[in-house]
Amino acid sequence: MYRAQRLGLKYLTASTVMFGAMIVFGLLASIYYVRPGFMLNTFNFSTAKIVHIDGLVIWLLMGFIGAIYWFLPQELDREVEGIGLAEVLFWVFCAAVAVVVVVFIFVQYGAANEWSMWFINQGRKYVEAPRWAAMGIAAVAGVFAYNVIATTVVARKSTGILTVLIADLVPLVLLYFDAFPEMTNMSQDLFWWWWLVHLWVEATWEVLIGCIMAWTLIHLVGASRRVVESWLYVEVALVLGTGILGLGHHYFWIGTPRYWFAIGGFFSALEPLPLLGMVVHAVYDAGERHLQAANRPAFYWTLAEAFGNFIGAGVWGFMMTLPQINLYSHGTQWTASHGHLAFWGAYGCGVIAVLYLAIAQARGCERLDGTAWKWSFALLNTGMVGMSGALLVAGIDQAFFERAIGGSTWNAYLSMEGRPWFNESMWARLAFGLIFACGFAVLVYDLIAIPKRREAGAREEATAAAGS
């Protein structure tokens, strides 16, 4: 095994740990909605929410990086350039994440000054990590991009997937620098901040997961490289074509000119179309293989990725993306519902597929099946669909009573908090969150048990051979 692949496994392990941390803080955040006095003046809701959302970004990012370190040496048949530096930075990355989480938990917030920005919280939603840590993440991203580009250059060989990946890594790294500016004008600040958040999530990350899924399909079912690459080009063109200017749906209510209504609404409405193409592709491939693959968990999580992306991003997104609807729905639990299902479908399922594929390959487990992964698959997806459904009901209730009827006043907000539909939905979300957490526990158990299963399989084979 290459050093880069060992590093990839470390990143995937760290990603799983962060996935768990994200679930813990998500559950914590959901308790505040049903018990508003929970941990009052000890641990605020806002901090739990910060760790939950930043944890989401970090677990997915670590999963992507781990997947690429896993596949890259196999793609080029050589060790990754600058792997020593990448190994050092992995530990720096983990230490930085741990310190930031400890500071978020125990310090939480500080005065509105430079010191707080550098050492406690940068104060920008989704990229709250203090500035020193943000600079560390930029360094990790820079070295990661260098690893991929330098290895390809030194190998004097490139493939379609690598070319797309390299073209994507440049904006991915550059856009992260958008986490740094300090602007006192809120509209200007949000205008540029959305470049980071939207263009990462709905453009560069989509391409990144497209490349990772292309490699996954080649290794998982032996898909033809020509087919996978041709389809990758089509999907990348469609996703970028609709996703980049789909950015406009975040510009509806932040003080930008009116033409963003038309641009944002139009391109956002087109965003589900390439996702339907992905569903067709997934069904075609699954049918061609008769739903059979040597690594069944990875295969099913890959399928879940295509369907989840269509439902979470496509269906949920289209419901609330036109300006007339978005006027009432933005910032409600409706948005949270869309966010949960879209992130899960588009990225979460894909990272879990790679986890199963990489660990099975690393442990020499040629065939992977069993019962535990089915439980984990069912519990995680039931939990996520249940949480998103509950949040959707709460969000529609909010948009209807608090926004459209109540006129978004403070009084409407407070009376909304007491409405039965809203409260019952929050309880349902907590219950489904617990189901999701159980699914995660089974997933971790199953991943840990893979080497044991290989030994058991080998013993069975040896017994059968001896018997014959």
Added chain:
Amino acid sequence: MSPHAMVATALMLGALVVAGGAYGLLYCVARLYGSPILGAASRTSCGALVALAAAIVALTPLHFGWKALVVASAMAYMGIPPITWRYLTRLHRGGNDASRPAEHAHRAHTRLHRRA
């Protein structure tokens, strides 16, 4: 837009995409297994898609431009499954240059463990 119209419009827009997805899924499964029942189900989904687009045009207070966009989207949802299917079939026919999946996976494992 009234509160009731807002909720009704949002739900119809969501249902439109669900119908598009159901049509895509059923169209592919019907083609894969050559099942007339699934073929009928896919045509029913397509009908639901058209009916929802018509309902959005007739019943919601969206402006003309957005209604035109909904109609264009519905047409795209109807066109994407057969077009993608044809493209994929042609691509797979011309792209069977790789070895069979089981052989490929076995080779990858052997290579990996020789290195380890």
